[in-house]
Amino acid sequence: MNPLLDDAQHGQFEFSGTGSEYFRIWIVNLALTLLTLGIYSAWAKVRRLQYFYRNTSLLGNGFDYHGDPVAILKGRLIGIGLLAAYNVAAAFSITVGIAVFVLLLIALPWLVQRSISFRLANSSYRGLRFRFNGSTADAYRVLLGWTFLSYITLGLLAPMAHQRLKAYQHNGSAYGMTAFNFTAEAGPFYSVYLKLLGLVVLPIFLFGIAAVSLNLFAGLEGAHKNPRQFGKALATLLTVMMVFYLVLFLIVGPWFSARIQNLVWNHTALERHPFSSAVRARDLLAIYVTNFIAIVLTLGLFKPFADIRLARYRLTHMALHPAGNVDEFFAREQQAVNAMGEETANIFDVDISF
Amino acid sequence: MSTSPSEPRNAETPHTLQVQAQYFDGRSARAHDVTLTLADSVLSLRGAAVQRDEDISMLRISEPMGRAPRLISFADGAHCEVRDHAGMERLLHATRFTDSWVVRLQQRWRWAAAAAGLAVAVVFTGYHWGLPAASEFIAFRLPDSVLAQLGSGALGTLDRAIFAPSKLPANRQDALRASFARLLPPEGSQARYALHFRDGGPVGANAMALPDGSIVVTDQLVALARHDEEILAVLAHELGHIDRRHGLRMLIQGSIVAFVVSWYIGDVSSVAAGVPTLLLQARYSRDHEREADRYGAVMLKANGISPRRLADMLALLEAAHRDKAQKAEEGRQKEPGKAAAERGTERGSIGDYLASHPATRERIDTLNQGH
Numbered sequence: 001m002n003p004l005l006d007d008a009q010h011g012q013f014e015f016s017g018t019g020s021e022y023f024r025i026w027i028v029n030l031a032l033t034l035l036t037l038g039i040y041s042a043w044a045k046v047r048r049l050q051y052f053y054r055n056t057s058l059l060g061n062g063f064d065y066h067g068d069p070v071a072i073l074k075g076r077l078i079g080i081g082l083l084a085a086y087n088v089a090a091a092f093s094i095t096v097g098i099a100v101f102v103l104l105l106i107a108l109p110w111l112v113q114r115s116i117s118f119r120l121a122n123s124s125y126r127g128l129r130f131r132f133n134g135s136t137a138d139a140y141r142v143l144l145g146w147t148f149l150s151y152i153t154l155g156l157l158a159p160m161a162h163q164r165l166k167a168y169q170h171n172g173s174a175y176g177m178t179a180f181n182f183t184a185e186a187g188p189f190y191s192v193y194l195k196l197l198g199l200v201v202l203p204i205f206l207f208g209i210a211a212v213s214l215n216l217f218a219g220l221e222g223a224h225k226n227p228r229q230f231g232k233a234l235a236t237l238l239t240v241m242m243v244f245y246l247v248l249f250l251i252v253g254p255w256f257s258a259r260i261q262n263l264v265w266n267h268t269a270l271e272r273h274p275f276s277s278a279v280r281a282r283d284l285l286a287i288y289v290t291n292f293i294a295i296v297l298t299l300g301l302f303k304p305f306a307d308i309r310l311a312r313y314r315l316t317h318m319a320l321h322p323a324g325n326v327d328e329f330f331a332r333e334q335q336a337v338n339a340m341g342e343e344t345a346n347i348f349d350v351d352i353s354f
Numbered sequence: 355m356s357t358s359p360s361e362p363r364n365a366e367t368p369h370t371l372q373v374q375a376q377y378f379d380g381r382s383a384r385a386h387d388v389t390l391t392l393a394d395s396v397l398s399l400r401g402a403a404v405q406r407d408e409d410i411s412m413l414r415i416s417e418p419m420g421r422a423p424r425l426i427s428f429a430d431g432a433h434c435e436v437r438d439h440a441g442m443e444r445l446l447h448a449t450r451f452t453d454s455w456v457v458r459l460q461q462r463w464r465w466a467a468a469a470a471g472l473a474v475a476v477v478f479t480g481y482h483w484g485l486p487a488a489s490e491f492i493a494f495r496l497p498d499s500v501l502a503q504l505g506s507g508a509l510g511t512l513d514r515a516i517f518a519p520s521k522l523p524a525n526r527q528d529a530l531r532a533s534f535a536r537l538l539p540p541e542g543s544q545a546r547y548a549l550h551f552r553d554g555g556p557v558g559a560n561a562m563a564l565p566d567g568s569i570v571v572t573d574q575l576v577a578l579a580r581h582d583e584e585i586l587a588v589l590a591h592e593l594g595h596i597d598r599r600h601g602l603r604m605l606i607q608g609s610i611v612a613f614v615v616s617w618y619i620g621d622v623s624s625v626a627a628g629v630p631t632l633l634l635q636a637r638y639s640r641d642h643e644r645e646a647d648r649y650g651a652v653m654l655k656a657n658g659i660s661p662r663r664l665a666d667m668l669a670l671l672e673a674a675h676r677d678k679a680q681k682a683e684e685g686r687q688k689e690p691g692k693a694a695a696e697r698g699t700e701r702g703s704i705g706d707y708l709a710s711h712p713a714t715r716e717r718i719d720t721l722n723q724g725h
Contacts, residue, residue: 016421024466025419028459031469034476047417047456054422061376061385061435062423087609094507126385127378127433176383300618301470 011320015312017055019305025051026304042073053123056315059322066129067122109139120173133179134172142168159189162260170268184267192259199252207244211237250292254284265318277318287313371448373441377404380431390426390434392448397426399434406432410449417457481611486638489606493599498546501565501602508564509550520551522573527551530571533582534589537659540652545597549589551576559674563592565601578670587654587664594649600642607638647717665721672714 029044046069053063086104090097113136120130146161163186170182258281265277291306370391377386377399388401397413399406408428416425424442426434436442459465520527531549539545547567554560554572561571569592571585579585595601611634651661 018420021420024460024463027466027469027473028456031473031476032456034473034480043456050416051419051422054416054419054425062425064425126383127380127431128383 011059011322013315013318013320014057015055015315016057017051017308017311019308022051022308023301023304038076039073042069042076045069045072052311058125058320061126064124065122066124067118071118105144109143110136112143113139116169116172125175128176131174131176132172133174134168138168138172159193160186162193163189166264170264175270178271180268180270182264182268184263188263188267192256192263195259196252196256199255200248203244203248211240250289251285254288255281258284261314270320272324273320273322275318275320279314279317283313371441371444373436373438373445375399375426375434375436375438377401377406377434378432380428380433388434390436390445392445395449410451415446415451417453418461481634485607485610486603486641489603489610490599492606493602496602501567501599508566509568509570512570513552516555516557517552517570517572518555520553520573522551522576526576530576530582530585534586537586537590537653537657539593539597540649540656543593543597543649543653545593547593547596559671561588561592563595563601565599565605567596569593569596575671578674579667580670581663583659583663584667584670586659587650587661588667590653591646591650591664593653594646595642597649598642598645600646604635604638604642608635611635643717644720647721651721661721665718668714668718668721 025047029040029047032040033044046065046067049065049067053065056063082104086097086100089100113132113134116134117132120132123130142161142164146157146164150156150158150161163184166184167182170180173180258279261279262277265275268275287309291302291309294302295306370393373390375388375390377388378384379386386401386404388399388404391398391400392410395410396407397410406428412429414427416427418424418439421439424436424439426436453461459469530551534549545567547563547569550568550570552570552572554574557572559572559574559578561569561575563569569589571589575588576585579588615634647664650664654661654663
């Protein structure tokens, strides 16, 4: 029926966005957002997501985003209000600040659950909306319970918490009537985290050796006798540490991101149609590093091109493997979800990628 | 892509423009290949199992977005996905459909360039005039109780982190307090303050004003001054910071600058976002110094003291910091602890930063000219 199936029988995701197109959307979004003191940002977000969704195809058809800018704007205003309340409270007194922080922490799982719901309910493919069925109780169990457990065990349970989070997100998702399922156990997460530990610890160890052998710490001794020397040594040390941290962040970040994306999507299926992801750490590393350099050199103007490069790489290395006729999904009744959740969660920088 | 309609059974005339599309009813994911035709503002869909006619005014047509398919949405949740862009353009041309003005902005490079210029202009204006004006407006509308609350913890933090108790004799402290209390503040100034003496420790000769009205003077500064009027001049300058609510204004401006910077490049790296924020704040700090200098000069003149005293003290402080290169700030108000520590990493060391700071020379000249 669909001639594209021959070409994309195994359902490779395709992406047709280009940097030059998206740059113009991005710069107009930026100008209008600044001109309206941020009010346009809700409309900007819808345009941005629509550009990425509509340029993403699977089995010959595109995705779409339906978020209502007014709902997003309301959510953003509430988010800014909460952020301001927290900042003001923290400036007044530590006790009030902590109280507000705890309240926000308690609200967070609910906000995350709402924001996943909003995002999915406003995403569609072939005319059917996605849904999120994950319960609020599970959101608390995963986001508060497991995060707390991973903290008190000094990170020993962090891979387990990550696995639970992904299971919550993916098992709770559905396309039309059909549920997604997630089959990865904690084991593979532990394997990724152990390697991550190696990748972080080894450079720190090497840095320590280098610092000692290069006499970086020497100036710190006798600080009282020669404050100027001390200042210089401290500045050098801090600069070296900052560069080191940046390099570590740039190298380890993409590696981790690639491994997790593959792990998660290679264990996710839409009913009996499995997904696959074959992102390579070294490719992602090259994209991250060149993007970072270009963004810094262009004072941010390269950002839209960087976003497109990254999205194209990530998407085109994913596929859905249909086992049978994909046309047989039937839509479930649509359900309105308040936009507030996603926006308030966004502004607190909790971006849980689906 | 080309989807061959299974049975093109339309149509009015052979000349009618036909566009291939896929139709989804919104209840099933099944794709229906259809042919679109337009006659008298009625869009007709014809396919194997689809026959639908709708007035074009009842339909929502998506913005053109590069090679992304155009979407024609029906009120009941059904939609058409059109990948034949040329055909779609011709079809739309037959209607009176026009793209929204935002879409037209996005399509032209020169408009994109104009948007970039506009963005730069807005940021520049906001940074130079908008934000300082807004923070001043807000700061002077907050009640005194807010100020007192805001800075109440700052002195304690500084005492724990940097300062030691003053070694200045109590009668010397009281004498300085009394001399300063005798000075009349400039007209309209209602600044309330409390004067504290501390051993400056690593910051050396220094004075600072905290948002809650505390003025801290270090023993080292008292020792450095050649005349008590120089100390009073520094105190007048610090009172200017308090009267003009600089601490609160820095806090407001700083939060907004940090918010905008992290919004713009935040997801690149949180480290990269911190540096421009600090650099952008430095200008506000210099403006505040100038404002406090003016206040100090007015106050000194009103009490028969030459503003040169402040200029002399600034020169002494600069020389002291250059020679000893101690970790210190010039006689100006600072946010406690953290800001000073961060500034240290920004330019090598604070001593170097201060010495190469062009504003101090300029401030001294300004004060001397104002005799």
